[in-house]
Amino acid sequence: MADGPADASESRAERKERTRRAILDAALALAADSNLAAISLRQVAKQVGVVPTAFYRHFGSLELLGLALVDESFRSLRLMLLDVWRHAPEYRDFIDGSLPIVAQHVRENRSHYAFIARERTAGPPRVREAIHHEIALITRELSTDIARTGAAEQYSTHDIGLLSDLIVSFVVTMAERLVEDPDSEERTLAEARTQLRMLLVGALNWRSREPGGGA
Amino acid sequence: MADGPADASESRAERKERTRRAILDAALALAADSNLAAISLRQVAKQVGVVPTAFYRHFGSLELLGLALVDESFRSLRLMLLDVWRHAPEYRDFIDGSLPIVAQHVRENRSHYAFIARERTAGPPRVREAIHHEIALITRELSTDIARTGAAEQYSTHDIGLLSDLIVSFVVTMAERLVEDPDSEERTLAEARTQLRMLLVGALNWRSREPGGGA
DNA sequence: CCTTTCAGTGAACGTCTGTTCACTCAAGTG
DNA sequence: CACTTGAGTGAACAGACGTTCACTGAAAGG
Numbered sequence: 340m341a342d343g344p345a346d347a348s349e350s351r352a353e354r355k356e357r358t359r360r361a362i363l364d365a366a367l368a369l370a371a372d373s374n375l376a377a378i379s380l381r382q383v384a385k386q387v388g389v390v391p392t393a394f395y396r397h398f399g400s401l402e403l404l405g406l407a408l409v410d411e412s413f414r415s416l417r418l419m420l421l422d423v424w425r426h427a428p429e430y431r432d433f434i435d436g437s438l439p440i441v442a443q444h445v446r447e448n449r450s451h452y453a454f455i456a457r458e459r460t461a462g463p464p465r466v467r468e469a470i471h472h473e474i475a476l477i478t479r480e481l482s483t484d485i486a487r488t489g490a491a492e493q494y495s496t497h498d499i500g501l502l503s504d505l506i507v508s509f510v511v512t513m514a515e516r517l518v519e520d521p522d523s524e525e526r527t528l529a530e531a532r533t534q535l536r537m538l539l540v541g542a543l544n545w546r547s548r549e550p551g552g553g554a
Numbered sequence: 555m556a557d558g559p560a561d562a563s564e565s566r567a568e569r570k571e572r573t574r575r576a577i578l579d580a581a582l583a584l585a586a587d588s589n590l591a592a593i594s595l596r597q598v599a600k601q602v603g604v605v606p607t608a609f610y611r612h613f614g615s616l617e618l619l620g621l622a623l624v625d626e627s628f629r630s631l632r633l634m635l636l637d638v639w640r641h642a643p644e645y646r647d648f649i650d651g652s653l654p655i656v657a658q659h660v661r662e663n664r665s666h667y668a669f670i671a672r673e674r675t676a677g678p679p680r681v682r683e684a685i686h687h688e689i690a691l692i693t694r695e696l697s698t699d700i701a702r703t704g705a706a707e708q709y710s711t712h713d714i715g716l717l718s719d720l721i722v723s724f725v726v727t728m729a730e731r732l733v734e735d736p737d738s739e740e741r742t743l744a745e746a747r748t749q750l751r752m753l754l755v756g757a758l759n760w761r762s763r764e765p766g767g768g769a
Numbered sequence: 770c771c772t773t774t775c776a777g778t779g780a781a782c783g784t785c786t787g788t789t790c791a792c793t794c795a796a797g798t799g
Numbered sequence: 800c801a802c803t804t805g806a807g808t809g810a811a812c813a814g815a816c817g818t819t820c821a822c823t824g825a826a827a828g829g
Contacts, residue, residue, distance in 0.1 A: 351796050355806065374676040376592040379786060391787080393807050400787095460730065461589040461676030498748070505749045508727045509720075515675065533713070534720045542752040544759070566826050570776065594816060606817080608777050 359397045361387045363411070366404055367450045374457050375405050375466065405458060405466040412451040413473040419444045420477065424484055434535050441510065442528050445517045456515045478507045491543055502542055509538065574612045576602045578626070581619055582665045589672050590620050590681065620673060620681040627666040628688040634659045635692065639699055649750050656725065657743050660732045671730045693722045706758060717757055724753065 365386040384391040430436030481503040580601040599606040613619040645651030696718040
C-alpha cells in the first residue's frame with residue numbers, strides 16, 4: 340500500500356480511493372515540472388510509493404489518468420462558475436465581483452489550472468480534445484447567460500457567441516498568467532480588470548453604433 | 555551524413571548547415587505529435603538518418619535546439635509584422651488588411667506556430683521564458699506603434715500597453731486556433747475579424763465615455 | 770603535399786522504460 | 800468459518816534512453 344497509517348477501520352474501497360488520489364496527485368506534481376507526455380508510469384508509481392504494476396489497478400494508461408484530471412479540474416471549475424453566475428445580479432459591478440472569485444479559485448487550485456493550461460496545447464490529442472470540449476461548453480453557458488440577462492440586446496445570437504468566446508479566451512489567458520506567475524497576482528488582476536472593462540464596455544456599444552467600417 | 559546527393563561541389567560548412575537544418579526539421583516534426591520535452595535525442599537522430607552522437611556536433615541538448623527553434627520562428631514572424639505595420643497606413647481598414655497576412659503566415663509556417671503554441675506553456679522553462687520574452691517585445695512594439703499613429707489619444711501610456719496586450723493575446727489565441735484546425739481557417743478568420751472589431755471599435759471609445767462604472 | 774580540423778561513426782555503459790505474469794494475503798461475503 | 804475477490808507485490812523481459820570514447824576519412828589550409 341502507498342503510505343499512511345494502516346487504519347484497521349478503513350474499508351477496502353476507501354484504501355483504493357486513497358491510492359487513486361495519491362496517483363492523481365503524484366502525476367499532477369510530476370507533470371508540473373514538464374508535462375504529461377514527458378512523465379512515466381514508473382515515476383508516478385515511485386512517487387506514490389507503490390510498485391509500477393499497481394498503477395494498472397487504477398488507470399489503463401497515463402492518457403486515461405490525464406482524462407480523469409481534466410474531469411476533476413473542470414468539475415471544480417464549474418462549481419465555481421455556478422457560484423459566480425448565481426451571485427452575479429448582486430454585484431454592482433459584474434467585473435469587480437467575478438474576477439476576484441476566479442483569481443481565488445486559481446490560487447486554491449493552482450496545480451489543476453497549471454495542468455489544464457499545459458495540456459490544453461501540449462497534451463495527448465484526447466486530453467486536448469476533452470479540454471477544448473469543456474471550454475466550449477462553458478462558452479455556450481456564458482452565451483445563454485448573456486442572452487438571458489439581456490445585457491446585449493442589440494446582438495444576434497451568433498454575435499453573442501462571439502462575445503462569449505472573446506471573454507472566455509481572455510479569462511483563459513488571465514488564468515494562465517496567474518498560474519505562471521503567482522507573485523504578480525495583484526497586478527495581473529488589476530490589469531485584467533481594466534482590460535475586461537475596455538473589452539466589455541466597448542463591445543456592448545458596438546453593433547448599434549458601428550455596423551461596418553474601419554478601426 | 556544525413557542524405558541527399560553527395561554533391562562534390564558542396565563546401566564543408568554547407569553540408570554542416572544542411573544537417574543542422576535536417577535536425578531542426580526533424581525535431582519540429584517529431585515534437586508535433588507530442589512536445590519537445592517528450593521526444594528523445596535518439597529519435598531525432600534516427601529521423602535525420604544520423605548516428606545519435608552526431609547530434610552533439612550541432613546542439614548541446616534538446617533544450618538548446620528548442621531555443622534555436624524559438625529564435626527562427628520569431629525571426630520570421632517579426633519580418634511579417636514589419637510588413638504588416640509598414641503597409642498599415644495603406645489599408646482602408648486595419649483589421650481587414652492585417653488579419654489575412656497573419657493567417658497566411660500561419661498557413662505557411664504551420665509547424666513553427668504549432669511549436670510556439672505548445673512550448674509557450676509546456677516547454678522547458680528556458681524555452682517558455684524565451685517565447686514570453688519575444689511576445690512581450692512584440693507587445694511593446696505594438697504599443698509604440700499605436701501611440702505613434704495617435705489612434706488612442708485619450709489613453710495613458712499605461713493603458714495603451716494594456717490595449718496592446720489585449721490585442722496581442724487575442725491574436726495569439728487566434729493563431730493557436732488556426733494551427734489546431736487548419737480546415738476551419740476561413741470561419742476562424744471571419745469570426746476573429748468580428749471579434750477584433752468588437753474589441754477595438756469598443757475599446758477606442760472607452761476611456762473618454764466610461765471612466766469607471768459597471769458593465 | 771603534408772598536416773590539421775572536425776562532421777559523422779560505432780561500440781559500449783548503466784539506467785530507465787512499459788508490460789507480462791504468477792504471487793500474496795487481508796477484506797468482503799454467503 | 801470457509802471461499803472469493805482484488806489491491807498491491809516482485810521478478811523478469813526486450814528495448815530505448817543519454818552520454819562517453821576512440822575512431823575515420825574527406826575537406827580546408829599552410
